[in-house]
Structures are given as structure tokens and as C-alpha cells.
Amino acid sequence: MQGLDYLKETPSQTAGPYVHIGLVPNALGNPGIYPQDLGLSPIREGAKGQRITISGRVIDGADMILRDALFETWQADAEGLYPGNDPRGPADPNVTGWARVAADFDTGIWRLETVKPGRVPFPDGRPMAPHISIWLVARGINLGLQTRIYFEDEEAANAECPVLARIEHKARLQTLLAKRTGPGAYSFDIKLQGENETVFFDI
Amino acid sequence: MTLSNAIDRGPLFFRDRDWHPPAYTPGYKTSMTRAPHRALVALGSTLSEETGPAFGHDMIGVLDNNLVMNFTGQPAIGERIIMHGRVLDENGRGVPNVLVEIWQANAGGRYRHKKDGYLAPLDPNFGGCGRTLTGPDGRYEFLTVRPGAYPWPNHVNNWRPMHIHISVFGTGFGQRLITQMYFEGDPLIAKCPIVNTIGQDRAIQALVAPLDMNRAIPMDCLAYKFDIVLRGRRQSFFENRKEGM
Numbered sequence: 396m397q398g399l400d401y402l403k404e405t406p407s408q409t410a411g412p413y414v415h416i417g418l419v420p421n422a423l424g425n426p427g428i429y430p431q432d433l434g435l436s437p438i439r440e441g442a443k444g445q446r447i448t449i450s451g452r453v454i455d456g457a458d459m460i461l462r463d464a465l466f467e468t469w470q471a472d473a474e475g476l477y478p479g480n481d482p483r484g485p486a487d488p489n490v491t492g493w494a495r496v497a498a499d500f501d502t503g504i505w506r507l508e509t510v511k512p513g514r515v516p517f518p519d520g521r522p523m524a525p526h527i528s529i530w531l532v533a534r535g536i537n538l539g540l541q542t543r544i545y546f547e548d549e550e551a552a553n554a555e556c557p558v559l560a561r562i563e564h565k566a567r568l569q570t571l572l573a574k575r576t577g578p579g580a581y582s583f584d585i586k587l588q589g590e591n592e593t594v595f596f597d598i
Numbered sequence: 599m600t601l602s603n604a605i606d607r608g609p610l611f612f613r614d615r616d617w618h619p620p621a622y623t624p625g626y627k628t629s630m631t632r633a634p635h636r637a638l639v640a641l642g643s644t645l646s647e648e649t650g651p652a653f654g655h656d657m658i659g660v661l662d663n664n665l666v667m668n669f670t671g672q673p674a675i676g677e678r679i680i681m682h683g684r685v686l687d688e689n690g691r692g693v694p695n696v697l698v699e700i701w702q703a704n705a706g707g708r709y710r711h712k713k714d715g716y717l718a719p720l721d722p723n724f725g726g727c728g729r730t731l732t733g734p735d736g737r738y739e740f741l742t743v744r745p746g747a748y749p750w751p752n753h754v755n756n757w758r759p760m761h762i763h764i765s766v767f768g769t770g771f772g773q774r775l776i777t778q779m780y781f782e783g784d785p786l787i788a789k790c791p792i793v794n795t796i797g798q799d800r801a802i803q804a805l806v807a808p809l810d811m812n813r814a815i816p817m818d819c820l821a822y823k824f825d826i827v828l829r830g831r832r833q834s835f836f837e838n839r840k841e842g843m
Contacts, residue, residue, distance in 0.1 A: 401688045402827045404611075406801040407618045408778040409626070409792060410763065413709045417701025417727045417763055425710055428668050428725045429659070433697075434651075456631040463713075469650060469771040477649035480769060482607050493651035493771075500712075515645050518609070528646045530774045535628030537619035537795050539774060543646075561639055587632050597613065597638035598647050598772055 407539065410532035414465055419497050434495030437470060437509045442489040444473025444510035449544060449573055449581045452503050453531065456588030460503035464585075466531040468494045468507060468544075475513030475522075511546070517557040524549050524556035531585065541596045544583050547572040567594050608831040610643040610772045611688050619795035626791045627752055647772025648831075653697045655731055662729050665702075665742035669725035676705025676721075676743025678819035681779065681807070684736040685766060688830030692736025698826070699729040699765040700740060707746030707758075716748050741819065747786055759786035759793065768828040779824045782808045 415423040419432040453464035469492055471477050476486035478493075486492070490510065498505045507527075514522040527544040545553055553559055553572070562568055570593045573581035585593050621633035661668040666678060681700070685693045703709050703726065706718030710726045724743065732738050742762070749757050761778045768774070780787050787793055787806065796802050804827075813821035 400690065401611075401830065402686060402690055403617055403801070403804065404614065404688060404829050405775060405777050405825075405827045406796050406804055407775060408763075408795075408805065409629075410765075410776045411778075411792075412713055413701065413711045414763070414776075416709060416711055416725075417699050417765060420725065420727050423711065425725055425727075427670075428727060429662070429729075433653075433657075456633075456635070459631070461632075467771075467774065469646065471646075477645060479652045480607065480649050481645065491651065517644055518642065523644065523646070526646070528771055530771065532776055533632065535626070535630075535632035537621055537623060537626070537629060537633075538615075539776060540621075540634070541647075541772070558641060558644070561641060567636075588635050592634055592636050594636075595634050595638050597615065597640040598610075598643055 407537060409534060409537050410465070412463055412534040414463075414532060415497060418465060419495060422497055432495065434467065434493055437468060437490065437492050437494040439489040439491070442472070442510050443487050444513075445579065446508070447511050447579045447581060448506065448508050449583050450504060450506040451583040451585065452505070453498060453533070453585045454587065461533055462498055462500055462503045464498045464503070464505070464531065464533045466496050466529050468496060468527050468529055470509065470527040471512040471515050473510050473513050475515045477515070514552060519557070521557050522552070522555065523558050524552035529585075540587075541598055542585065542593055543571055543596070544573050545571045546581065548575050562594055570594050607648060608833050610647060610770060611830040611832065613829060617798065617801050619797070623795040626795050629795070643770070643772050648770045650767065650769055650771035650773070652695065653731060653767075658729065658731055663738075663740045665724070665726065665728045665740060668728060670723045672723045674704065674721050674724035674743050676724075678741065679744050680739055680741055680813055680815070680819055680821040681762060681824060682737070682739035682810075682813055682821060683824040683826065685732045685738060685826045685828065686736055687768070687828045689833070692732070693768060693828060694732055694734045694736055696732050696769070697729060697767045698732065698738045699727065700742075700762050701727040702742065702745040702762045703748055705743045705746050707748030718746065718748065744781070752791055756791060757786050757789070759784045759790050764826065766826050766828065770831070773828045775826075775828060777826070778805060779822075780806045781822060782806055
């Protein structure tokens with residue numbers, strides 16, 4: 396029999412407590428290496444769509460707020476097109492889609508200003524509800540955690556979303572829903588472990 | 599933002615979670631309260647994971663991959679080393695134009711971070727981070743100093759082996775990866791609780807960079823070779839169906 400000559404993915408290791416040195420040195424207080432940190436905003440002036448602000452905290456299994464959490468977000472534009480390499484065509488040129496979000500070193504609160512993404516098709520063509528993908532790393536996290544921010548005020552789209560339909564324990568769906576706190580304002584806490592633990596994906 | 603190659607649009611290979619460290623690893627204490635206890639919800643990749651951010655070469659400064667010089671323009675103290683290799687996917691193809699970022703302690707084992715109070719001194723000329731974009735065949739290289747080992751609070755006398763942290767992008771957001779590179783022959787590797795979050799020895803060995811005398815520069819620096827493998831993407835004409843068919 397022939398061998399399968401695939402390579403194995405490089406194993407993950409924790410980002411550790413000093414991840415900010417590498418990924419957001421200016422925010423940490425180490426200026427002078429890069430002109431600015433990457434991923435400061437997923438949109439530029441003139442981005443089409445509804446402006447929204449999402450803020451929240453990352454909380455561990457002992458109910459401590461992480462002050463060293465860092466995550467990245469990736470999202471479609473208001474029409475549901477991804478920037479860069481979406482096979483369906485070009486996205487809004489003022490949406491880069493990607494942001495690097497660090498929790499505040501003192502309060503642990505993070506904040507993301509963006510536009511609400513449109514619906515993107517699942518591989519079978521059914522529309523997924525508007526969502527922002529998250530990849531979260533920190534000390535104590537051995538492999539980056541994948542989750543998604545959905546929006547509680549998208550009831551119709553959420554009800555049709557083939558990804559949300561995969562979640563067997565319906566009570567856990569609410570952990571993926573950003574709560575509306577005002578016009579264009581949402582809150583979204585990520586609970587790593589325990590009661591109200593956020594749904595994390597293997598995708 | 600640049601347009602990626604069409605062959606980089608396929609669904610992602612499934613992640614082998616027995617190869618990666620599990621989330622809950624009591625030997626590494628911090629993981630105990632940060633590990634999800636519920637099962638992950640498994641799903642094939644979607645456009646949200648198959649697309650991803652891209653970065654332009656114009657964003658990269660000329661000294662960005664030179665950690666010896668990029669902080670003040672004066673050389674950092676320590677053993678000069680080249681760290682080089684390729685970013686590949688599981689199909690063995692080089693992945694061009696992807697961002698590789700690294701960070702590390704200085705030669706004494708001290709990080710430039712307000713939370714690091716280790717007694718080894720800061721080096722005024724060492725910032726501790728660098729970045730580069732891979733070339734057309736996936737190659738990358740950094741010039742840096744060999745980072746020192748250092749103690750850390752976990753068990754009473756735990757020391758991290760010499761290591762460089764690596765963050766790498768693929769062509770899809772679902773390929774995003776952070777890992778650490780260790781150095782051939784370091785006796786602290788086998789004793790490290792973070793290394794040992796990985797269950798299989800073969801996987802640990804994949805994080806140990808061999809000394810590479812072919813790439814070393816005489817009278818200048820040593821070299822270590824470290825290839826990084828990202829999740830593969832399926833390539834099949836049978837994938838080219840219309841949405842919904």
C-alpha cells in the first residue's frame with residue numbers, strides 16, 4: 396500500500412502571558428518597532444452598513460475577568476461578502492473585515508467598532524445568520540478557541556441559520572447572541588468555562 | 599488586501615485534536631480555569647473560515663524581521679541566530695504572502711512586558727518582536743538572539759526552555775495558529791509543563807528546530823530551521839459545484 400504523504404499541522408502552544416509583545420506592541424507600551432499595531436479596526440471611513448459597537452469581557456471558570464485576553468475577529472461586509480478572497484466577488488473596499496481586540500489591561504473590558512455583517516451562505520447555499528467569527532488566545536489556552544458573535548435582534552435569520560441549528564442544547568444558543576444595549580450597541584461576554592459557558596466550535 | 603490564489607479556496611482539512619494539546623491540562627495550572635468543559639460543536643468549514651485577512655508587502659518595514667536591530671538601531675546583546683523555514687500546508691505546498699509574527703524573551707530570559715519581573719535585566723536594545731511575510735515559495739527568515747530560559751510560577755521550580763513564540767496566518771481564518779519553537783538539545787524541553795500539554799512525542803518533536811549549519815553564516819551567526827504547517831485545504835474538481843447543488 397502507498398503511504399499518505401500529508402504533513403501534520405504544527406501543534407499549537409499557548410500564546411502565553413506576553414502575547415501583546417508580539418501582536419500589539421504599541422498598545423502594550425512598547426512603541427518604536429512598528430508604526431502602528433495591526434487590526435486596529437475592521438472598517439475604514441465610508442464603510443457601508445449599520446455602524447455597531449460591541450463590548451464585553453472574557454471570564455474564566457472561577458468568574459475572574461481576563462485582563463490578558465486577546466482575540467481576532469473576521470467578518471463579512473454589510474452585503475455578506477468577505478474581503479480579499481471571497482470566490483463570489485469583491486467586498487466593500489472600506490471593510491477589511493479583520494480586527495485584533497485586546498482586553499483593557501486594568502478592567503478587562505474589550506470593545507469592537509464595526510459594521511453589522513450581512514448573511515453569508517453555508518456550503519449548501521442556505522444563509523447563515525449575520526455573525527462575526529472570533530479566534531481567542533491567552534495564557535492557559537492551549538489551542539485558540541473559535542466562537543462566533545451572533546445578534547439577538549436577528550431573530551428571523553438566527554432561526555434559519557444552519558450553524559446555530561447544529562447546537563443541540565438550545566439553552567446554550569443565548570451564549571452566542573450579542574445583547575442589544577442601545578441603538579447600535581451590543582454587549583457580548585465570553586465565558587470560558589462553567590455556568591453559561593460560551594459555545595465553542597471545532598471548525 | 600490582496601487576492602489569494604484560487605486553489606486556496608477549498609474547505610479546510612479537519613483538525614486532528616489528538617495531535618494538538620487538549621484544553622484541560624492540569625500540569626499547566628492556568629489551563630484549569632480557562633479550558634471549556636463542554637464539548638466543542640463540530641462543523642465543516644464555511645466561507646467564514648475559508649476566507650481570511652491578507653497583508654501587503656508594503657506594510658512590512660525593512661528591519662521588521664531583524665530583532666537584533668529593530669528596536670533602537672543598535673544591536674541587541676546575545677547569541678546571534680537566524681530562524682528560518684517555510685510555511686506549508688498539510689498538502690506540502692508552500693503558502694506565499696502570509697504574515698508570520700514572533701516574540702520572545704531577551705538573551706537573559708526577560709520579556710519587555712510590564713508583567714515580567716524576572717531579575718534578569720532588560721536589554722535597552724531589544725524589543726522582542728518581529729514580523730515578515732512569506733515569499734513566493736512560503737519561505738521566511740528572522741535574525742534574532744537566542745532567548746534565555748527563565749523561571750515561571752506554576753510548580754515551584756518550573757523553567758521554560760528557550761523558545762520563540764510564533765503567530766501565523768493562512769489564507770483562511772480557520773487556519774490561524776499560534777505556537778512556540780524550541781531549540782535542538784535543550785534539556786528543559788522534556789521538563790516543561792507547557793511543552794507536555796502535548797500528548798504525543800512526535801508532535802513535540804515537530805516544535806523542536808534543528809541546528810542548521812548550512813544556513814549559519816561563518817563568523818556571524820548560527821541558524822535554526824523551523825517549518826510551520828497549516829491546516830490543508832481540499833482540492834477537488836468535485837468541489838466546483840454551484841452553491842446549493
